[in-house]
Amino acid sequence: MSDDSPAAVHRVGSRKPAATIYDVAEVVGVSPSTVSRALNKPGRINAKTEERIRNAAEALGYRLNPMARALLTGKTAMVALLVSDITNPVFYDIVRGAENVATDAGYTLVFAESHRRSDIEFATVERLQPSVDGVLVVASLLDEEQIAQLSETKPIVIALRRVDGIPHVVPNSETGLVQALDHLQELGHRSIGYLSGPTTFWANRNRWNILLEHAVAKGMSIVEIPPDDPVPNGGATRLRRILASGVTAIVAYNDLMAIGLISECKQEGVDVPGRLSIVGFDDVYGANLISPSLTTIDSSLGKVGAAAMSCLLAQVDGTTAYEPPELPTRLIVRESTTSLPS
């Protein structure tokens, strides 16, 4: 039976108009304002009346119209979450963490994607702002001025990027990267390559700076392998350059690039980790599936999303200033790194 055929037919047009406080008021025989108070100022109204109103509201299937409330109060109980690319697994846990916090706090999450274009990002935030109480942007591509400008309209929080004067939540990349360098040093590696990400990304520059500083301090040599392709797994095309550089281990900007590099190595017959040890960043879904499984740095993205959303809601509610927790990263050793045969 081929029952997969899509059903286009449907009884349309028969939708109920949705009950309002006026309907409830009429049923109970009170004024709409009394209904409003009964429903959200417990105690303001006589207990018995309140009870009758609640029952009537229940019976009518009354739901508050968020638009109407928003119009008057200016609070929409919605927050926007903007990522540059939905299909990038780096964002999954962030989205989930943020969604949980928002939902628990009674906020509805509006979700949007900027398709990796800063102009779309700007326009999208602008478009969304009237509908939401605040915006959480993950790894924003905008200038600091643009962010500051958007911040004048509604609260905005940035995740995975440090922006002066704007609340942001960023895991501490240093702890994990230092652990990675220690790990590689213990394995006998002296010459490291950093497989760089998009040069405009704050996180990319940040990671490189940390690596540079600590590698030098540890007496290791390090070199940045610049990207020649802006797509995330553009790492694959750079294998030749890496081999030519003489490094024995690579720290990649992120797991996607590391995974791309491993694939390339497989194709070219380069042994990983025998010839080249590889460390990723983020521990995304898939990092432990690939063979060899990827040694990488866990940046607890779920917590980043949750913390960023908490930070945003704290601003929206205007209550206490939210103090972001320390979010250390840590190395997860798997199969893609091994000791250098000395």
Place this chain on the structure above:
Amino acid sequence: MSDDSPAAVHRVGSRKPAATIYDVAEVVGVSPSTVSRALNKPGRINAKTEERIRNAAEALGYRLNPMARALLTGKTAMVALLVSDITNPVFYDIVRGAENVATDAGYTLVFAESHRRSDIEFATVERLQPSVDGVLVVASLLDEEQIAQLSETKPIVIALRRVDGIPHVVPNSETGLVQALDHLQELGHRSIGYLSGPTTFWANRNRWNILLEHAVAKGMSIVEIPPDDPVPNGGATRLRRILASGVTAIVAYNDLMAIGLISECKQEGVDVPGRLSIVGFDDVYGANLISPSLTTIDSSLGKVGAAAMSCLLAQVDGTTAYEPPELPTRLIVRESTTSLPS
């Protein structure tokens, strides 16, 4: 000035109140209704006046307040997308496809997760309905009655599940599954196991029914390996049962279960595909990363999401009845299947 102090500080409270049509009207010297008409009924107003109004609106940074419009017109220009589990990669492409269509049509996407609980799913749809023009639910967990009930309030579309009387978009699993059976038969397999998913899932029963019908027709023997664990990768614990059953190939409910099974095989030293050929379903991210890479069935989830959203928007706009495209699935042969040594 020169407030370069660290992140926590931020000039709060200094947010602009956002321009309204009243502000624009005052600047131009016309009435608010004229501004409204100028902005969204081109031609209704004198061209020069309209021009002046547009300029003033631009200068003031005027943005329409969607809440205000929604209150009167009943159209919010938002649609909700509900999935059961954000971290399930099956949904990524669906979300992306749906987001693109919604954004292109000028709709804002509200995103929510039901945490795999049908009660949360129901409550979430109910909560979201007043704010949106329609709801797209992916792989709904609800009864048909519940879905019908929700459908009375606002348009609803279901993806990845067939529901009588409710518009739905489902890829045709039959084409891909038949190809998989053909593929396995060519490789010499005569005895197949279906590694079943959650028994309550429509898609699970659907796939099993299709497999049963066609395997029998092809003269192959087939057996359903029931789940003993509701989590997606619960497949890992079932290896013993599979081996005991004597089948030489497994078709899994989805890639997650197939990947779990492969991991288990690795741990237990069972050769894949030498001892057991494995076919997944969905071709999610990661299916080609694992080793051996997974033979699976591509169900073009991006198109499913796009089609489902188009279907929803067609209902919302009340324009033409949307005719969902045929969405065939097809087999992708990789390394996890091989011929049976006869």
Place this chain on the structure above:
DNA sequence: CCGGCGCTGTCAACCGATTGCCTCGCCGCC
């Protein structure tokens, strides 16, 4: 010379909920 028409723009009601202010009735206390 007058009626009527088309073009522009204004008026005012309305969507649903919230909230400051007011009223009414009742109680208790001096």
Place this chain on the structure above:
DNA sequence: GGCGGCGAGGCAATCGGTTGACAGCGCCGG
């Protein structure tokens, strides 16, 4: 007995934008 106080509920304005009804005006034809 008079008055203050308080509990309970109503009135009406308000948020921002939309829209049907209508008014002023210039112009045309009869």
